Amino acid sequence: MNDLLLRACRREVVERPPVWMMRQAGRYLPEYRKLRERADFLTMVGTPDLAVQVTLQPVDILGVDAAIIFSDILVVPQAMGMRLSVDEGAGPRFHQPLRTEAEFARLRPLVPEESLGYVLEAIRLARRELEGRVPLIGFAGAPWTLASYMIEGGASRSFAVAKRFLAEEPERAHALLGRLAKAVGAFLVTQVAAGAQVVQLFDSWAGALAPEDFRAFSLPYLAETVRIAKSAGAPVIAFAPGAGWALEEIARVTGADVLGVDWQTEAAEANRRAAPFPVALQGNLDPCWLYAPPPIIQQRTIAMLQAFSGRGHIANLGHGILPDVPVAHARMFVETVKTWRT
């Protein structure tokens, strides 16, 4: 039983850092693309059998030290009644973004065991199939990130529609964010009950907010979600890409066990800044460097490991792996971590 991830989350002494990759069950794997020929993205997410097959692929193929359940952060707004499409080219899209009072009023309360039962079932199945080989990670989107998608309607460079909403209607924004914190927190608790051994919160659009807005509209709700999730007893990873400046505040305010570090933040700097806090760090190779020739990948990965050494560290990319990265390059990243000794 490989429990490196669990021990690293608790900042225990480990032989070497555990390694996994965000979006490791993804299009760069031919085995993933083959399954995707038969089912679209949301069908795969919604069918526990398929989701589990994909979840296990990187464990079998690359030998990563953790599996992360194959799902999507937008299943929560979907379960609250919003109609979602995902086109892997154009990204996710809600057919009727939240704008009017009536649209807000139509949002359903979240009962994870009912509307997200398929995710919990996939977690149970994946745990069984993993047979203890590596720990299983559950995840969810953080309140600000979900709210920004729900209001904007889809991905956006500036999230100007969602931010306009914050500027024009701060009270309704806070009400939505508070509601999402409770829903997402409860969802993570049920994921742990179903078998997730670690959970990660993705505040993917944290970087769309200026510092004072991050403090007003993201951080308190991230903290509330972490607080609820922690009550389930599993370690919680908080990842707020684009808000590397806030590492100390996230550590202090959320009480997360592990902080994700994005690739925009210098590893040694993150390590130094996080030193006063009881947190492990996860990250942070720039996914674009997996395009480099393998010897360069090895070099950069070792430099990253060295920069994080001396503390709990989970080796990862600083963002999701890109769909056109050669598998051999991903393998070089994983192997470099697995053969590294401080």
Next chain:
Amino acid sequence: MNDLLLRACRREVVERPPVWMMRQAGRYLPEYRKLRERADFLTMVGTPDLAVQVTLQPVDILGVDAAIIFSDILVVPQAMGMRLSVDEGAGPRFHQPLRTEAEFARLRPLVPEESLGYVLEAIRLARRELEGRVPLIGFAGAPWTLASYMIEGGASRSFAVAKRFLAEEPERAHALLGRLAKAVGAFLVTQVAAGAQVVQLFDSWAGALAPEDFRAFSLPYLAETVRIAKSAGAPVIAFAPGAGWALEEIARVTGADVLGVDWQTEAAEANRRAAPFPVALQGNLDPCWLYAPPPIIQQRTIAMLQAFSGRGHIANLGHGILPDVPVAHARMFVETVKTWRT
């Protein structure tokens, strides 16, 4: 003659900070949209008469303290032989992005007086029509930003194609960046000779690079461009949005007179961090806050002015003004600065 901008660039004592807005000659102005009905974006950029009309609009309508010549950073690659389209919805696009050796070899040397004569003519005309009311700013794109567009072919969220090029072919990347630094530097020198009283370098995609890559592929070429531009004698503003973490390094390495501060960076923090360096700061209200009700805009603008006070400061947004901001809101921003006294 309102020379507040020139005095602020030199960090002289001023009655109040000068104010202008990035993209102030833009679609949020009905007068701009009216001209755009008759001519597409690149025609307006390429026709000195039209460019000058648009350049003067925000001076007449909003009373800003500076005009910035209406143009585009991509005129430089275009003048080097790359075919460019600009669709205001989808953004700019090069028909044949740089990929093969042959495409690189076809790039023409830049002779600004010839291929960019229309920009210089617009600058001369604008100076004449301004009659000294406010100073005129010239500008250009920084080498990394131009290179990333030239290789990627257009705007992109991750610039993965351009970054893949850096990872796979660093030597050809450095050769291109070096060539662009000389070309852009020379272009800025001719802009000053034509009448630009301040010049700004936009490294708009600085934030697409991890810190070590910013130091390798952006900063040295930004510095070289600033060095050449400064030889013309006018103040140089360097703006590298998304690289707020590098403020000190940009100040130290480039020797720019003014550093632009993006909206992601906290104003008080930027002020504190820049304190040891002989630079003025420009920025940095989040453009999305111009959606807020005018009293909130006033509040936020005053807080921003206070955070920057005690040093050379040019009030601005932390990014370009958005096309759907009400003119009255932009005016509130400008008026708040103009009536503010420390």
